[in-house]
Amino acid sequence: xxxxxxxxxxxxxxxxxxxxxxxxxxxxxxxxxxxxxxxxxxxxxxxxxxxxxxxxxxxxxxxxxxxxxxxxxxxxxxxx
Amino acid sequence: xxxxxxxxxxxxxxxxxxxxxxxxxxxxxxxxxxxxxxxxxxxxxxxxxxxxxxxxxxxxxxxxxxxxxxxxxxxxxxxxxxxxxxxxxxxxxxxxxxxxxxxxxxxxxxxxxxxxxxxxxxxxxxxxxxxxxxxxxxxxxxxxxxxxxxxxxxxxxxxxxxxxxxxxxxxxxxxxxxxxxxxxxxxxxxxxxxxxxxxxxxxxxxxxxxxxxxxxxxxxxxxxxxxxxxxxxxxxxxxxxxxxxxxxxxxxxxxxxxxxxxxxxxxxxxxxxxxxxxxxxxxxxxxxxxxxxxxxxxxxxxxxxxxxxxxxxxxxx
Numbered sequence: 001x002x003x004x005x006x007x008x009x010x011x012x013x014x015x016x017x018x019x020x021x022x023x024x025x026x027x028x029x030x031x032x033x034x035x036x037x038x039x040x041x042x043x044x045x046x047x048x049x050x051x052x053x054x055x056x057x058x059x060x061x062x063x064x065x066x067x068x069x070x071x072x073x074x075x076x077x078x079x080x
Numbered sequence: 081x082x083x084x085x086x087x088x089x090x091x092x093x094x095x096x097x098x099x100x101x102x103x104x105x106x107x108x109x110x111x112x113x114x115x116x117x118x119x120x121x122x123x124x125x126x127x128x129x130x131x132x133x134x135x136x137x138x139x140x141x142x143x144x145x146x147x148x149x150x151x152x153x154x155x156x157x158x159x160x161x162x163x164x165x166x167x168x169x170x171x172x173x174x175x176x177x178x179x180x181x182x183x184x185x186x187x188x189x190x191x192x193x194x195x196x197x198x199x200x201x202x203x204x205x206x207x208x209x210x211x212x213x214x215x216x217x218x219x220x221x222x223x224x225x226x227x228x229x230x231x232x233x234x235x236x237x238x239x240x241x242x243x244x245x246x247x248x249x250x251x252x253x254x255x256x257x258x259x260x261x262x263x264x265x266x267x268x269x270x271x272x273x274x275x276x277x278x279x280x281x282x283x284x285x286x287x288x289x290x291x292x293x294x295x296x297x298x299x300x301x302x303x304x305x306x307x308x309x310x311x312x313x314x315x316x317x318x319x320x321x322x323x324x325x326x327x328x329x330x331x332x333x334x335x336x337x338x339x340x341x342x343x344x345x346x347x348x349x350x351x352x353x354x355x356x357x358x359x360x361x362x363x364x365x366x367x368x369x370x371x372x373x374x375x376x377x378x379x380x381x382x383x384x385x386x387x388x389x390x391x392x393x394x395x396x397x
Contacts, residue, residue: 027111034116035112056154059150
């Protein structure tokens with residue numbers, strides 16, 4: 001499954017239709033990626049993919065690559 | 081893409097090495113959490129850094145600080161996740177005090193590694209918690225300092241938590257002696273460590289007890305209870321005990337969290353007026369009030385997290 005659905009989630013959470021996901025993309029690169037929107041992002045992913053992440057798992061998320069790896073660990077088929 | 085983070089990113093915090101270390105760790109390991117500290121420095125400057133550094137006095141090693149940072153991140157994320165759910169339901173999850181005690185106060189690992197370090201750091205990374213601290217200093221601590229005037233001054237802290245507020249009194253009022261009351265053995269140990277770090281252990285004792293049933297609570301002219309009310313099944317019963325413990329003309333500093341779901345928050349306060357009404361219903365006079373909304377939320381927004389503080393007094397007969 002492609003990254004497009006995840007990219008759509010990012011674009012909605014951060015209100016940026018031009019946002020393009022790369023593995024290296026992190027909070028340093030995205031305006032508004034603070035703790036509040038981090039949770040918004042996580043909850044949106046959980047809702048869309050029907051999974052649940054532990055607090056420690058989401059605390060350790062630093063970039064999109066980490067997020068994709070975490071999603072794959074929950075048996076979500078996703079790749080760049 | 082930025083180059084690797086270095087301490088130079090926080091060179092402006094060099095005079096406060098522990099604050100600098102916390103800021104560096106947050107930025108390096110949890111970049112989405114680091115904006116809060118940066119905003120605090122921008123808006124509150126060196127006095128914020130001084131206060132924050134003093135609050136970290138008991139954290140003396142890199143491991144201590146790393147544990148605190150990790151605990152804060154988990155504490156903050158858990159809070160945000162629960163807030164997200166609260167915005168949809170408009171209510172706290174149904175829970176009794178006993179259930180909250182088992183899940184939180186008696187859970188040593190959770191208290192030690194997440195709850196207490198998280199709460200401690202939140203007083204300096206969450207603007208509304210920091211503003212509350214400043215209100216305490218100018219509205220209540222100043223009165224205590226003026227009243228002391230070289231004489232011994234006793235106070236009681238009910239629900240000591242991290243010990244931060246007791247520590248502030250012991251630091252700023254050298255004549256003070258405190259009695260801390262709390263249920264949690266971990267909060268007791270954490271607070272004892274905090275108090276020992278300022279060399280005030282001989283002026284402070286802690287009793288493990290449930291204030292609603294405790295006997296032999298001494299009468300006092302100065303009482304504080306910070307963010308305990310929302311942890312109780314019956315806050316009015318607690319406020320009645322506060323009124324009983326206060327000597328005539330005694331004063332209390334009371335704080336409640338509003339619209340702030342946490343695993344140990346049971347009583348949902350929606351407005352500061354609710355807290356004031358309860359305090360006045362047991363005969364306490366309101367002298368000063370304060371409230372602050374968590375950053376990023378609007379007053380009147382759907383259940384915006386908020387703190388409400390009162391300085392109350394017991395009328396003299």
